[in-house]
Amino acid sequence: MRNALYLIISLLFLASCRGTKYNCAELKxxxxxxxxxxxxxxxxISELRNLVWKEKEEMEKKGIMIDFSFENPVFFEQNCNSKSELKETYHIIGSMIKHEKIKVRIIGNSDSVEIENKPNLSLERAEFIKAIFIKNxxxxxxxxxxxxxxxxPFGPKMESGNKENRRVDFEIIAQ
Known part of the structure; x- marks a missing residue:
């Protein structure tokens, strides 16, 4: 009985993940x-960044502090380590093509539920995005x-997980 229960739980988990490394979108x-x-x-994005920097400088002269970031995270569905829509990466890859001295750190994250069930999922997400960069x-x-x-974590720990925590972040580490 106990083995049957473990088998059922394992099959349900594999069905939700499809059991492959790149389960929600095939890398190929x-x-x-x-x-x-x-x-x-x-x-x-570079043009927009320059406009925002000018605006930020003007606001700071008036004593108003603002912050912004153009390195948007890539968000994933729960239990998925890949996705087919990756527009969030285009400006980073494009900048790296234009400027060969730019290096990037890709940071894989997962939510509180995923980390218990599949501890390597955050690493798999980062590896998937790295593969996309290399492919390009x-x-x-x-x-x-x-x-x-x-x-x-971006958001609170919840029983169902938290979409904001199912992500890959980027940091520019060298220019």
Whole structure:
């Protein structure tokens, strides 16, 4: 009876994950993004960043402090270590194509429920995003991986997990 229960629980978990490393989107099904698109996105974000910096300086002169970030996280569905929509990465990859001195740290995170059931999921997410960067021409020596597990939560710990914690973050580490 006990073995049957473990088998049922294991099968349910594998069914939710489909039992493969890249379960929600097959890495091989994700096509290389056209270099022109990546560079155009990086240039657009760069222009926007410059405008925001100017606005920030003006606001700080008035005593108003603001903060902003253009390194948006990539969010994942629960128990998934991959996804097919990756527009959040375009400007980072494009910037890395344009500027060969840029290096990035990809930080995998998971929610409180996932970390108990699948402790390597956050690392798998970071590895998946690294594979996307490499697929788009970024050399692997320019990419670091950090497995944060559940050590950097955005949102509260909840029984159902927390979407804000099922993510990969980026840090620019060298220019």
């Amino acid at each position: 099904s994700i096509e290389k993004i056209p270099t022109e698109t990546l560079i155009k996105t990086a240039d657009s 021409g970024i050399e692997k020596n320019r990419i670091e991986i950090l497995d944060a597990k559940y050590d950097r």
